[in-house]
Amino acid sequence: MKSSEKHTITALVEDRAGVLNRISSMFRRRGYNISSLAVGKSESAGLSRMTFVVDGDAKTVEMVVKNLHKLVEVIKVSDISEGNAVSRELALIRVKCDVTSRSEIMQIVDIFRAKIVDVSQDTLIIEVTGNEDKVNSLVDLLGSFGVFEVMRTGTVAMSRRTSFEQDKPVSSPTVLENAS
């Protein structure tokens, strides 16, 4: 493992007021650096799942995991950067666009399997989904046309091993159906 790199950590946490504050306060207090953070509801009612991308060496990440665990409202923590995981991020990019550049931009959007979701006189909004590197490359490429605004969700990630195979299910299939 390289001495400093990005690690992806997911945590299952209670969906209560102040939990995000508690977690971010821990990161701040201990001097850990979050490069991205995404939060949303999980498959179980009352529980949220968070994905952190953390900069740091192996020891830092180990301490992040331990200190997350220590918080009463944090139920489960997994460092999934080592294993086989899928990670995705969604970004909206507002790019400058006129008649001369439009077709070139559309080609790039095509190559990246991104979408144009809004068109105005002189700008486009592009929606792209992918891992962080893919989003970075697209933003870089579009830079030459003039990027006005970038809005990124931060990475969400999931281990390829399903919880159904590995551990006991987090919730029953019935609950999952109801949730969907």
Place this chain on the structure above:
Amino acid sequence: MIKKGSQIVCESLLREGCNVVFGIPGGAILPLYQALPEYPKLRHILTRHEQGASLAADGYARVTGKPGVAFATSGPGATNLVTGIASAQMDSVPLVIVTGQVNSWAIGSDAFQETDITGITLPITKHNLLVMDASEIATSIKEAFYIANSGRPGPVLVDIPRDVFVQEVEYEEPGELNLPGYSPNFSGHSGQIRKAANLINESEKPVIVAGHGVIISKAYDELKALAEKAQIPVITTLLGISCFPEDHVLWTGWPGMHGMAYSSLAIEEADLIIALGMRFDDRITGNPSKFALNSKKIHIDVDPSEIGKNIAVDVPIVGDVKEVLNRMNNHVVNATHPTWLKRIDVLKEDHPSLQIPETSKLLARQVVKDISDETRGGATIVTGVGQHQMWAAQHYRFKKPGTFLTSGGLGTMGYEVPAAMGAQVADPDSTVWSIAGDGGFQMTLCELATIAENRLPVKFAILNNGFLGMVRQWQEIFFDSSYVSTAYTGNPDFVRLAEAYGIKGIRVTDKTQVKTAIAEAMDHDGPVLVDFIVEQEENVYPMIPSGMTVFDMIEEPVSEKVTT
């Protein structure tokens, strides 16, 4: 049964075995106070400052092993608690703090005496809760007690808005707690325990470094069994002091910045460090990258986040020290280590860190030594922070476990007055000596009123050198004796001050009066303050400058100036 929120708080506290509360009332918490007369079994001790309440609760908790409980009102009442809460968090002391909050509908409006105390105490509590409905009080209090005093103990704060205290709800006993994210591990991993025992069996120069965790889990017998079985020298941390009898042949002092030189050197020379319920604090390690590089390390602690935090370890074991030792000792074989123990004796002879120079002057160290002799090492000693704290730790010979109360982690000056009060309330028949500095004592001396009011027979020994002594020492050594803002030229007459509170005061200015004054204080049937006017510029030795190593240690100069 329909009950008010305030009544539910009292019922819940009693159910958790709480019978003493330290605190001060105020607007937001008033409904809770007005319910207290209905619960005579809940003894409330009115402190004179909220910091006194949280620190008294700390002293009470350390003596009883139960969470100390403190009340304060919203806003300034709550913020005044903060130092005591942070102190308890650093030293793993269980507290349950109940604060009043402004009415629930006014939260966030900057109402009179509103402060976001759960926000403020977020990084200095083990957990905290804001209870917005009276129906949640019973469970919240149960949760608070459970979290505060399980795993690695710590403070838990429960903030309750004024209207929730008066809200009437159907009161039910709380059921099983549902805390899926909180499950401290006590037992330790069997494979790791065997690995640790093997390391111990193979080692030639092992040392035990026993911390506060040994006291918290009351693992005294298990520690002694391990040490005696394999003849391992026992070093304690500052907060571990008293966990191992100091008249035992294997007792090897305590290490670090102002610890005994031979303890620090023994750690450095050891081939195995068995760390029990301690956290490799920087006052022990100095520069962590140069700390004890020649040894393997076994680290047993109930808090996984302490393992590998400061020092890399070879065999980590997450678990309660008592439980783990109980199992590990079975795998440890009898050993004698004669060469190693002889080496320790040589270190002790070559570095007699505890000698007191021959002098006619009144040295602070002499006072501590005389208190130690007069109480035969059996008193509860409470200190503040600074030189007097180090001298107390160095020169008092503790014979009873759990009798040294000091603010180790946060280093809270002023701890000595309220914590001594809490310790005396916890065990009314014990002899409690508060060894204080003239600086720290003045930070919390308002609690003398509480002590007088409750007739608590605490004995205060102020080692009065007219300085913030430890800071002055740093100025002497690192800043060419430039004593900026450390001389206390405006000290009160402490004897008359004590008398103003109705407390007996004694002044000692001469070495020959020390023992008599201590005996007189002990004979007196109530609180006593003894003002020892000690040498002003006595230094604490040895000293390892911050961030340095044991090889940079400054030992006491032969011609210490106080002896001239």
